Amino acid sequence: MDWKLSDDRPIWLQLSQQLARRIVTGIYPPGSRLPSVRELAAAAGVNPNTMQRALAQLEQDGLAKADRTAGRLVTQDTTILEAVRTAEAQIVINQYFDAMAELGYSQQEAALLLREELK
Numbered sequence: 001m002d003w004k005l006s007d008d009r010p011i012w013l014q015l016s017q018q019l020a021r022r023i024v025t026g027i028y029p030p031g032s033r034l035p036s037v038r039e040l041a042a043a044a045g046v047n048p049n050t051m052q053r054a055l056a057q058l059e060q061d062g063l064a065k066a067d068r069t070a071g072r073l074v075t076q077d078t079t080i081l082e083a084v085r086t087a088e089a090q091i092v093i094n095q096y097f098d099a100m101a102e103l104g105y106s107q108q109e110a111a112l113l114l115r116e117e118l119k
Contacts, residue, residue, distance in 0.1 A: 003044040011046060015054035016061075023063050023074050024085040034064060034072040 005014050019040075022028050034040070034055070041051040055072060058064040062080045064072045075081065100110035 005044070005046075012050050012053040012057070015040075015044060015046065015051060016057040019054060019058055020061065020063055020084055021088060023058075024081055024088060028074050030074055030076045030078065030081060032074050033070055034074060036071060 003015070003018060005011055019028075019034075028034055035043070037048050037051050037055060040055075041048040044051065055064065059066060059072070061084070062077065063075055063084060065075060067073050096114075097107055097110055100113075101107075105113070
C-alpha cells in the first residue's frame with residue numbers, strides 16, 4: 001500500500017489515519033508487531049519524528065501499544081478495531097453522500113442509485 005500525502009492536513013495526522021486503516025483492514029493484524037519508526041518513515045519518505053508522532057496517535061487511540069522488548073504491537077482488542085473500522089466506513093459513506101449532493105441528488109436518491117448498482 002502506497003503512502004498518499006497531501007498538503008491539506010498535517011502529515012503526521014495523515015500517516016496516523018493511513019496506519020489505522022492498515023490495521024483495521026488486516027495489513028497489520030491484531031497482536032502483530034508494527035515496523036519500526038525508521039522503517040515506516042523511510043517507506044513513507046518522512047522524517048522519523050513525524051512518523052513517531054503518528055505512531056503516538058495510534059497509541060493514544062488504542063490501536064497500538066508500546067512493548068519494551070517487542071516494539072509497537074497492534075492491539076488485540078477487537079472492540080476497538082471494529083469501532084475504528086465502523087468510523088472509517090462512516091467517513092466513506094459521508095463522502096459518497098456529499099459527492100452525490102454536489103451532483104444534485106438527495107440522500108434518498110443517492111441511496112436508491114447505490115441499491116440499483118448492487119443488483
